[in-house]
Amino acid sequence: DAKTTQPNSMESNEEEPVHLPCNHSTISGTDYIHWYRQLPSQGPEYVIHGLTSNVNNRMASLAIAEDRKSSTLILHRATLRDAAVYYCILRIQGAQKLVFGQGTRLTINP
Amino acid sequence: DAGVIQSPRHEVTEMGQEVTLRCKPISGHDYLFWYRQTMMRGLELLIYFNNNVPIDDSGMPEDRFSAKMPNASFSTLKIQPSEPRDSAVYFCASSYRARAFFGQGTRLTVV
Numbered sequence: 001d002a003k004t005t006q007p008n009s010m011e012s013n014e015e016e017p018v019h020l021p022c023n024h025s026t027i028s029g030t031d032y033i034h035w036y037r038q039l040p041s042q043g044p045e046y047v048i049h050g051l052t053s054n055v056n057n058r059m060a061s062l063a064i065a066e067d068r069k070s071s072t073l074i075l076h077r078a079t080l081r082d083a084a085v086y087y088c089i090l091r092i093q094g095a096q097k098l099v100f101g102q103g104t105r106l107t108i109n110p
Numbered sequence: 111d112a113g114v115i116q117s118p119r120h121e122v123t124e125m126g127q128e129v130t131l132r133c134k135p136i137s138g139h140d141y142l143f144w145y146r147q148t149m150m151r152g153l154e155l156l157i158y159f160n161n162n163v164p165i166d167d168s169g170m171p172e173d174r175f176s177a178k179m180p181n182a183s184f185s186t187l188k189i190q191p192s193e194p195r196d197s198a199v200y201f202c203a204s205s206y207r208a209r210a211f212f213g214q215g216t217r218l219t220v221v
Contacts, residue, residue, distance in 0.1 A: 032208070043114075043201050043212030044153070087153075096141045096205055097166065100153035 004088045009105045012078050020073040020104055022088030027068050030093035035062065035073045036100075037084040044087065044100070047073065083108045114213035116202050122219045128190040131216045134183055135204030143210065144177055144187050145201040153201070159185065192220045 005023040012018045024033065035047040048055055048062045050071075055062040061074040075082055087103040115134040123129050135142050143158040157167040162179045170177070174193070179185040189196055197220050203212040 034208075036210075043203070043215055044210075045212065046209050049208070091208060096160070096208060097143070097155060097158055098210060099155060100145075102152055 004090060004101055006086075006088055006101065006104045008102065009107065011107045011109065013109045014080060015077055018075040018078045018082070018106065018108075020075075020086050020088075020106065021070065022072070023070045024088070024090055025069045027090060028092075029068075031090040032093060033062065033064060033068075033071050034089045034091050034098065035060070036087045036089065036098070037082075038087070038103070039081075039084045047086070049091075078108050080108050080110060082106065114202055114204055114211050116200075116213035116216050118216060119214065120217045120219075122221065123192055125193055125220055126191045127220075128188065129192045129196075129218060129220075131187040131200050131202075131218070133185045133187075133202030133213060135185070135202070136206075136211055137183065139204035139206045139211070141205040141210075142179060142185050143203040143205070144185070145203065145212075146198045147201060147215075148198045156187070189218075192218075194220045196220050 032049055032051050034049040036044040037047050038044045048057055048060050050062045050064055063072045085103040085105050087100050089098050117132045140161050144156040145153050147153045156169045157177045158165055159179045177187045199215045199217050201212050201215045203210045
């Protein structure tokens with residue numbers, strides 16, 4: 001499985017945008033980029049995913065570099081409830097399994 | 111839909127005892143996953159099923175662990191005999207079209 005690299009932790013302030021980076025230099029052309037997050041004492045939850053183009057949904061935006069070797073999850077206006085561990089995962093097209101790394105622990109300051 | 115339902119939420123058992131964790135996936139989902147989470151090892155994929163058939167059990171740590179999915183609405187993960195190092199949070203997830211939904215987890219403590 002292709003690997004992803006994320007910072008161990010990040011900190012931001014409430015109501016400010018947050019940019020969470022992910023490097024995946026060994027990504028193949030058929031790998032999808034998925035983001036999940038895990039709130040304290042809960043199971044992971046889906047955030048967003050994409051293949052080549054940038055994606056937006058009600059939770060976040062996903063910006064994918066042109067060479068696909070990196071991506072950024074964007075929370076447009078962070079709230080205290082966004083404090084979580086964020087996981088960037090590569091999923092092989094046609095496969096379903098998700099292999100989680102260590103993720104980025106995001107702290108939001110009031 | 112109530113989401114993925116796991117039971118029990120907490121389990122404390124003595125070393126050597128058999129432990130059975132249960133999962134009810136979301137109706138209509140065709141994949142089911144079992145994960146284990148510890149501070150040291152993070153989230154590990156143990157096994158997953160497609161349409162009730164085990165596809166990949168390479169993450170199952172040893173023969174003491176077994177998982178079954180007798181029908182589309184029920185799965186079990188069994189540990190026999192349990193050991194203190196099995197203490198962890200066990201998550202079940204189901205997915206459809208590559209979006210996975212996780213349950214609340216079962217916190218297992220083996221003393």
